[in-house]
Amino acid sequence: MKCRNAEKWISTQIMSGLPxxxxxxxxxxxxxxxxxxxxxxxxxxxxxxxxxxxxxxxSPDLKAAVLARIRPPAHxxxxxxxxxxxxxxxxxxxxxxxPWLLQxxxxxxxxxxxxxxxxxxxxxxxxxxxxxxxxxxxxSGLYGAIASLPAEL
Amino acid sequence: MPPLEADIRKRFREGDxxxxxxxxxxxxxxxxxxxxxxxxxxxxxxxxxxxxxxHAYEKRHHYNHERxxxxxxxxxxxxxxxxxxxxxxxxxxxxxxxxTATEPTADAEVVRQERRRLVQAAxxxxxxxYREVLGLRFESELSLIEIGHxxxxxxxxxxxxxxxxxxxxxxxxxxxxxxxxxxx
Numbered sequence: 001m002k003c004r005n006a007e008k009w010i011s012t013q014i015m016s017g018l019p020x021x022x023x024x025x026x027x028x029x030x031x032x033x034x035x036x037x038x039x040x041x042x043x044x045x046x047x048x049x050x051x052x053x054x055x056x057x058x059s060p061d062l063k064a065a066v067l068a069r070i071r072p073p074a075h076x077x078x079x080x081x082x083x084x085x086x087x088x089x090x091x092x093x094x095x096x097x098x099p100w101l102l103q104x105x106x107x108x109x110x111x112x113x114x115x116x117x118x119x120x121x122x123x124x125x126x127x128x129x130x131x132x133x134x135x136x137x138x139x140s141g142l143y144g145a146i147a148s149l150p151a152e153l
Numbered sequence: 154m155p156p157l158e159a160d161i162r163k164r165f166r167e168g169d170x171x172x173x174x175x176x177x178x179x180x181x182x183x184x185x186x187x188x189x190x191x192x193x194x195x196x197x198x199x200x201x202x203x204x205x206x207x208h209a210y211e212k213r214h215h216y217n218h219e220r221x222x223x224x225x226x227x228x229x230x231x232x233x234x235x236x237x238x239x240x241x242x243x244x245x246x247x248x249x250x251x252x253t254a255t256e257p258t259a260d261a262e263v264v265r266q267e268r269r270r271l272v273q274a275a276x277x278x279x280x281x282x283y284r285e286v287l288g289l290r291f292e293s294e295l296s297l298i299e300i301g302h303x304x305x306x307x308x309x310x311x312x313x314x315x316x317x318x319x320x321x322x323x324x325x326x327x328x329x330x331x332x333x334x335x336x337x
Contacts, residue, residue: 008316011315011316011317011319011320011323012312012315012316015290015312015315015316015318015319016311016312016315016316042327043319043320043323046322046326047319047323049268049271049272049331050287050322050326052268053268053269053272053273054186054189054269054291054292057185058185059181059184059185059186059198059199060199061181062181062185062199063181066177066203066206066207066210067170067174067177069203070170071211
């Protein structure tokens, strides 16, 4: 090993360790080279100074200050079931009204239509309509009743 | 420092404030010292420590509680510290030395303060990327792998930066008279 490589190897050995073979090589070099040995000792002292400098430096207690500044989670227990619950209610409501929505609309028979017309006309106080016999197919009375309606109707 | 227990990690992830309290209790000194080493000011270090805990709590959804807490947390703290260094234009010369927390009251305290002053003066000469790894190694006692995770760098880069960081500090420490001080 050359002395110019020693500094790098010494600092690596101090900070993170060298592979065994390289550590042994460095050890042999330091045994033979007084200059590098002194260099290694000085670097060890620097590392110790660096390590120890802030060792006794404690932080003020930050717990109260930190906890005062945080925002608590927004109802974490509520959040996990709130969405599914709303979805469930919506589905139940849809199922409840589905039969009514899907029910086929029945058309009125001719008889029912005529009956409704009759009721409407009766409401208009047309006297002749009441004489129509709705139970037969003879609708001449109806036609007569319609013909007698006031023109403005 | 032993790694954070799984139960606390899980509760922290769920937003439990008691878990946060335990985390602050456990890591506040370490983060504060890291801040001192990085920012070199006790007030700035205190602010950094507070903000690191709050930021971590607000970003806890990004943390996988099945993995170790320390590398993730120190990455949050280091990113905050880097941002503050950028804003302070860290690399410009002429910054004041950090204030001392207490007045020296005895010879031993005077010696300690003087040594710390020299170390800080030397650290000022060391590049931030080296200060980061030195801080994480000495203050936070992270393993080399954890430092790599915290800084998103490879294990080889961690080793290289630690080695070069020590060399740079050693030269700077000698230049400010620290080596003479150590010999005396």
